[in-house]
Amino acid sequence: MTIAELGTFLRSRRERLSPTDVGLPPGGRRRTPGLRREELALISGVSTSWYTFLEQGRDVRPSAQVLEALARALALTGDERDHLMRLGGLAPTTPDPGPETIDAGLVDLVEALDPRPAYVTAASFDVLAVNDAARELFGGMTATTGSPANVASWVFTDPRAREVLVDREEVARGVLARLRAATARHPDDARVAAVVETLRRESAEAAAWWSRQDVREDRSGTKRVRHPRLGEITLAHTVLHPAERPDLTLVVYGRCATAGRA
Known part of the structure; x- marks a missing residue:
């Protein structure tokens, strides 16, 4: 799992929201669907430049507090929130059990x-x-x-x-x-x-x-x-x-x- 996958997931969740979904005015015409990066940064309390680095897959490591704030701002489901944490390296993964066998x-x-x-x-x-x-x-x-x-x-x-x-x-x-x-x-x-x-x-x-x-x-x-x-x-x-x-x-x-x- 790479930081790039975290950025891709964040972008996909951001693009499915509209400004009105999060209580923002609709604004003018948009070239791309969903919230702008600066809008998500605003409602999650994260700096726009830092969030942009995160979404672009740069080598930045988010804290649990930051990911929780983004999860709330993006209205993630419980499953999506857990997935976000795993992508950010902040939730335990399950070790590879080896050959798929059964008792x-x-x-x-x-x-x-x-x-x-x-x-x-x-x-x-x-x-x-x-x-x-x-x-x-x-x-x-x-x-x-x-x-x-x-x-x-x-x-x-x-x-x-x-x-x-x-x-x-x-x-x-x-x-x-x-x-x-x-x-x-x-x-x-x-x-x-x-x-x-x-x-x-x-x-x-x-x-x-x-x-x-x-x-x-x-x-x-x-x-x-x-x-x-x-x-x-x-x-x-x-x-x-x-x-x-x-x-x-x-x-x-x-x-x-x-x-x-x-």
């Missing part, structure tokens, strides 16, 4: 959860364990070309994902946002970097959306899917991280919330 007990747990769909992924979205219910529900997710199977690759490059995921674009954007968060949490993880590079090369959507700098952490929620037997359904899912391996993610789908005809 046999966790594999047994995933199998025992059947008939509830469940799977375990690494920070790179590589699938490390999956049960039969998940294989049926996400047709082809664990049978993607290449090894290992990868959720992000399936969502972006496998046509079957468009058939299974009712809100496929929303899911894809969320996957990419979580991958960006993973690059900051695991800056030395070669597999995470390789997955991002492959997606940007093989998917026009991923290449275009990556520049948006969206960030999101894992969280529980619901997903609409087209089930091969039940038709279109909405499933609640719970996201868990094993205490000994917080870099791994266990996703468990619960009971059908709604069901309808496909």
Whole structure:
């Protein structure tokens, strides 16, 4: 992770705000979208020249207080604020766990959860364990070309994902946002970097959306899917991280919330 990435992220968040969003008068015509640098510097209490150096990726090291002020001024979400801190070197990153392996007990747990769909992924979205219910529900997710199977690759490059995921674009954007968060949490993880590079090369959507700098952490929620037997359904899912391996993610789908005809 470099200081240049911090500057790129700050610029992307600045450009999405208008003066009226932060209580400033709209002003005259603007050549570029969003707040001007001097406007952000004003509302965050940072000098314009120093902020400019930061956004340009010069070798300046912001304090936690400065980044907190910028986070407030930019109205960052909690996930974005944490990402900003990591880019600034002020939040702990997760050490590279080495080869992506999984404890046999966790594999047994995933199998025992059947008939509830469940799977375990690494920070790179590589699938490390999956049960039969998940294989049926996400047709082809664990049978993607290449090894290992990868959720992000399936969502972006496998046509079957468009058939299974009712809100496929929303899911894809969320996957990419979580991958960006993973690059900051695991800056030395070669597999995470390789997955991002492959997606940007093989998917026009991923290449275009990556520049948006969206960030999101894992969280529980619901997903609409087209089930091969039940038709279109909405499933609640719970996201868990094993205490000994917080870099791994266990996703468990619960009971059908709604069901309808496909």
